[in-house]
Amino acid sequence: MFEAWGLLFNGLAAASEPSILLAIFIGSVIGLFIGALPGLGPTAGVAILLPVAVGFDGTAAIAALGAVYYGAQYGGAVTAILLGIPGDASATMTVIDGYQLAKQGKAGPALGISIAASFVGGLIGLLLLTAFATTIARAAIAFGPIEMTALMIFSLSLVSVLGGRDPLKAGVSLFGGLWIGTIGLDPIMGVPRFEFGSIYLFDGIEFSILAVGLFGLAEMYATAPVSEDETNRARFRFRELLPNVRETLRCWRELISGSLIGFFVGVLPGAGATAATMISYAFAKRFAKHPERFGKGAMEGVAAPEAANNSASYGNMIPMFALGIPGSGTTAVLMGGLLMIGLQPGPMLFQTQSTFVWTIFGSFYIGNLALVAITILLTPILATAAFVKPGFLFPAVMAIVMFGIYSIDNSMFQVLLAIGFGVVGYIMMKLDYPPVPLVLGMILGPILERGIRRTLIGSDGDVGVFFQSPIALVIFALTAALIILPWWMNRRARHAPADHPELTPKVGP
Amino acid sequence: MGSNMRGVTRRAFAIGCAALLTASQFAITAAQASDYPAKDIQYVVTAGVGGGSDILARTLAKVIQEKQLIPVNILVENRTGGSGAVGYSYINAQEGNSYTLGGVGVSFFTTPLLGKMPINYKNFTPLAAIARSPYILAVANTSPIKTIDDLKAAKGLKIGTAGAVSDPAILAHITNKQLGTDIKVVPYDGEGEVIAAILGGHLDLLYGNPNEILEQVKAGTLRPLAVTSPERMTSLAEVPTFKELGYDIVHTQLRGIIMPSGVPAETVAYWEGILKTVAESPEWQAQYVDRFNETPLYLNSAEFGAAMVETSARYESVMRDLGLAK
Amino acid sequence: MVKIRHADIAVSALLILFGAYVAYQGMGYGYIEEGNPSAGFFPFWIGLGILIFSGANLFNAVRRLELIETIGKAEIVRVVLCTVAMIAFVWLSGLIGMIAAGFLLMLAIGAIFGPRNSRFYSILAVVSAVMTAILYVVFGSLLAVPLL
Numbered sequence A: 001m002f003e004a005w006g007l008l009f010n011g012l013a014a015a016s017e018p019s020i021l022l023a024i025f026i027g028s029v030i031g032l033f034i035g036a037l038p039g040l041g042p043t044a045g046v047a048i049l050l051p052v053a054v055g056f057d058g059t060a061a062i063a064a065l066g067a068v069y070y071g072a073q074y075g076g077a078v079t080a081i082l083l084g085i086p087g088d089a090s091a092t093m094t095v096i097d098g099y100q101l102a103k104q105g106k107a108g109p110a111l112g113i114s115i116a117a118s119f120v121g122g123l124i125g126l127l128l129l130t131a132f133a134t135t136i137a138r139a140a141i142a143f144g145p146i147e148m149t150a151l152m153i154f155s156l157s158l159v160s161v162l163g164g165r166d167p168l169k170a171g172v173s174l175f176g177g178l179w180i181g182t183i184g185l186d187p188i189m190g191v192p193r194f195e196f197g198s199i200y201l202f203d204g205i206e207f208s209i210l211a212v213g214l215f216g217l218a219e220m221y222a223t224a225p226v227s228e229d230e231t232n233r234a235r236f237r238f239r240e241l242l243p244n245v246r247e248t249l250r251c252w253r254e255l256i257s258g259s260l261i262g263f264f265v266g267v268l269p270g271a272g273a274t275a276a277t278m279i280s281y282a283f284a285k286r287f288a289k290h291p292e293r294f295g296k297g298a299m300e301g302v303a304a305p306e307a308a309n310n311s312a313s314y315g316n317m318i319p320m321f322a323l324g325i326p327g328s329g330t331t332a333v334l335m336g337g338l339l340m341i342g343l344q345p346g347p348m349l350f351q352t353q354s355t356f357v358w359t360i361f362g363s364f365y366i367g368n369l370a371l372v373a374i375t376i377l378l379t380p381i382l383a384t385a386a387f388v389k390p391g392f393l394f395p396a397v398m399a400i401v402m403f404g405i406y407s408i409d410n411s412m413f414q415v416l417l418a419i420g421f422g423v424v425g426y427i428m429m430k431l432d433y434p435p436v437p438l439v440l441g442m443i444l445g446p447i448l449e450r451g452i453r454r455t456l457i458g459s460d461g462d463v464g465v466f467f468q469s470p471i472a473l474v475i476f477a478l479t480a481a482l483i484i485l486p487w488w489m490n491r492r493a494r495h496a497p498a499d500h501p502e503l504t505p506k507v508g509p
Numbered sequence B: 001m002g003s004n005m006r007g008v009t010r011r012a013f014a015i016g017c018a019a020l021l022t023a024s025q026f027a028i029t030a031a032q033a034s035d036y037p038a039k040d041i042q043y044v045v046t047a048g049v050g051g052g053s054d055i056l057a058r059t060l061a062k063v064i065q066e067k068q069l070i071p072v073n074i075l076v077e078n079r080t081g082g083s084g085a086v087g088y089s090y091i092n093a094q095e096g097n098s099y100t101l102g103g104v105g106v107s108f109f110t111t112p113l114l115g116k117m118p119i120n121y122k123n124f125t126p127l128a129a130i131a132r133s134p135y136i137l138a139v140a141n142t143s144p145i146k147t148i149d150d151l152k153a154a155k156g157l158k159i160g161t162a163g164a165v166s167d168p169a170i171l172a173h174i175t176n177k178q179l180g181t182d183i184k185v186v187p188y189d190g191e192g193e194v195i196a197a198i199l200g201g202h203l204d205l206l207y208g209n210p211n212e213i214l215e216q217v218k219a220g221t222l223r224p225l226a227v228t229s230p231e232r233m234t235s236l237a238e239v240p241t242f243k244e245l246g247y248d249i250v251h252t253q254l255r256g257i258i259m260p261s262g263v264p265a266e267t268v269a270y271w272e273g274i275l276k277t278v279a280e281s282p283e284w285q286a287q288y289v290d291r292f293n294e295t296p297l298y299l300n301s302a303e304f305g306a307a308m309v310e311t312s313a314r315y316e317s318v319m320r321d322l323g324l325a326k
Numbered sequence C: 001m002v003k004i005r006h007a008d009i010a011v012s013a014l015l016i017l018f019g020a021y022v023a024y025q026g027m028g029y030g031y032i033e034e035g036n037p038s039a040g041f042f043p044f045w046i047g048l049g050i051l052i053f054s055g056a057n058l059f060n061a062v063r064r065l066e067l068i069e070t071i072g073k074a075e076i077v078r079v080v081l082c083t084v085a086m087i088a089f090v091w092l093s094g095l096i097g098m099i100a101a102g103f104l105l106m107l108a109i110g111a112i113f114g115p116r117n118s119r120f121y122s123i124l125a126v127v128s129a130v131m132t133a134i135l136y137v138v139f140g141s142l143l144a145v146p147l148l
Helices: A002-015 A018-036 A042-053 A058-083 A089-103 A107-140 A145-157 A167-182 A207-222 A245-250 A252-267 A273-286 A299-323 A329-340 A354-387 A390-409 A412-430 A435-458 A463-467 A470-495 B004-014 B018-025 B052-066 B082-093 B107-113 B148-153 B167-179 B191-199 B210-218 B265-279 B282-290 B301-321 C004-028 C041-063 C073-096 C098-113 C118-142
Strands: B041-045 B074-078 B100-103 B124-134 B136-140 B158-162 B184-188 B205-208 B222-227 B252-260 B295-299
Touching (some): A002 A107, A018 A354, A089 A207, A089 A273, A089 A299, A107 A252, A107 A354, A207 A412, A207 C073, A245 A299, A273 A299, A273 A435, A299 A329, A329 B052, A390 C073, A390 C118, A412 C004, A412 C073, A435 A463, A435 B184, A435 C041, B052 B074, B052 B100, B082 B107, B082 B124, B082 B252, B124 B210, B124 B282, B136 B191, B136 B210, B148 B222, B167 B184, B167 B301, B184 B191, B191 B205, B205 B210, B252 B265, B295 B301, C098 C118
Parallel strands (some): B041 B074, B041 B100, B158 B184, B158 B205
Antiparallel strands (some): B136 B222
């Protein structure tokens, strides 16, 4: 472990060479920008830059591509907070509290906490990547279909805290999301499901299309137009454009828990950053002192998912660097980049290409610092977007949304799909169907289905194997605790209605 | 679809492949008898950036430009979606357009067979095949299985495949049929997930591309059992082929190039010439074949066309057995 | 003007039918094959879940007579107009290209949300023109998207 820091120091030195610094800067800015465009996330960013980057010298190319990846995670939060439109899939949870904060006129502090969370998440993710990459990679592969199933059941049980006011409607929403997750080719049998004869639904529905429609377009529909001199938005105050250090520090618990959850969920093959943000948001809300503030503009509700998605992007790279296998769509494209510059990613990469790997790690540290500086400087300018009148803001945003969605697959079908989800989202909003269970179902459902079906193929349909894995048993126990504890605590609270039941002597029923 | 062409010319400047662009500026040899090609060539990749067929397309374009084989640019464009159906439908709609190229991937054969794409390989003009990629059957290095005979004797094995309808999946089913084994086929979403599951002990076997397997073999994490190519691979000379072990499991992925139907015979001949030069060039050997551990090969239009018929028939028979083909 | 309660009842009833459809389709994909859950296993239970929750929801909505909130006519008109404008954008893109259609879309959306006076329209036209140029540069050139 100590040698890791020595190697990292050399890496940092190598990465501060001007050509690499330039690559980091270009990559960060492009990533920030593409991440902020609705519908386009890190995968699109890396894919767009790849053909250009392979023209650079090898190390600079990968430093730039890496910078696009984590830069996009910073950028995704910007549109989520300011416009209520997730810039990419993993920024969806940030919309929930971030946009409420912006509507209350606290766009600056909300952007500030997202920057702080991105930085802390990035730093924790990086430190873990630097120190324990190989160890963590070995632990992560212990997660097979059985353990994945257990983790998904745990995560879906979190819906009980994310449900909203009406549990029945939360149920409809959750199952609706699960259904959307089944659209496309069945991952096990290969038969198309619910594709309605369209080749465009063959590969399923891209999550960011749903998220943009459900959150962004629906919110816009529901906003009343305003006459020229009145505004239903918060009054413009300069102080509210700046990040707020005190409020940021208050969220330290969520920053750390979000970073750790993000990292460890991100490492697992087949899980991903979006799942990590959902789990960390639910976790933060579940253990918050005042969970009722979540969804109404809680700083913690921005801190947890933003820390998680940045941390997850480094977790994601661990299987690539340590085992030579891509852990996600984005790292698969990054690996394509490694191949195209002539580096063979593989389990020996750390040994055979030590200088390269450590220079890249060094560039990640530098890139994160650069992004904090860039985004803090941009915050006051960006935050003013929250004060632009809808008459001018909405046309511009709507056009960017249309173009952004189109460029995911160069297809108008996806644009129509987003428009459709906008109407669905509006109806859900008016009838009080919570949207969060739906996105949870759509992201986690497919992972659950794969886990269960892969396990049962292997065990010839024997369900007993789920209870033979120690990791799965621990997760199942946690799930049971998550469901039973609130019920039990409620009962206790009713018996002893004091603030600190453990300090108050039991009065008796 | 016709209006897409405008986007293509705009893309000419934007694609940004600086290397390609500058090289081609000096490539105007004007040695061609006819005036073909008179404008930039569009190469449609039906999968995303960074994947196998994308890398092939970009490397091919790069080698052609470096060797200054044609006086215009080749612009690689990704049209993804619908398991290849979106891209192949697009190429098909360019009937008679000799400025559109496309790459042949697994989905070129399997998606039509699923009954969801109204066109199939017969709707395209084969140009040539320029490389071949066999599959390697491998186990974790800690596995007690060392040979195919061990494999036949073992019970309750699981094989992971990248995708439910893919080369590894189809090979897994052919293997069960040929070896008389009862290996359970567990589809995953990608090669990376399968290798992770093998290393984690959740699976026993996998079929993989040399590109993905060889590094793991070198690192001592995976052990190869047999290869699906007709002859032994030079990079794994000690590993037997299924054929020499007496099993009819011969399947390689042909890296071929196609055009829409209705292109003139001179165009086909023109590209056969270009692609033959590429396939036999040291640049291609260094930048593609060696780097991705593929097998060098050249098939002309007629040979490649015959191989397409054979490949499609193989997919069809397995997919019928599985109840997938319509 | 639409009463929330009526809309709630209508949507729940539709979702019951939809749940039944999903479950029925699920059976069609195959429920169990060789002792393992097949392609239709999850869709079947998902459909059933939608059906059951929506059924309970319908029961609730019918009973909630105290719910008298409504959605105003102006708001519904606005949602319909926005949707129509976006669909028109998709349709027009195929005819006059995305850039020109995008400009028209911005004018339309502005007219829906803005105060609709001459001063507003003149600024809107300028803003839309500038945005159109930005869209062209960003998506058409920098990101090299093959725009229609």
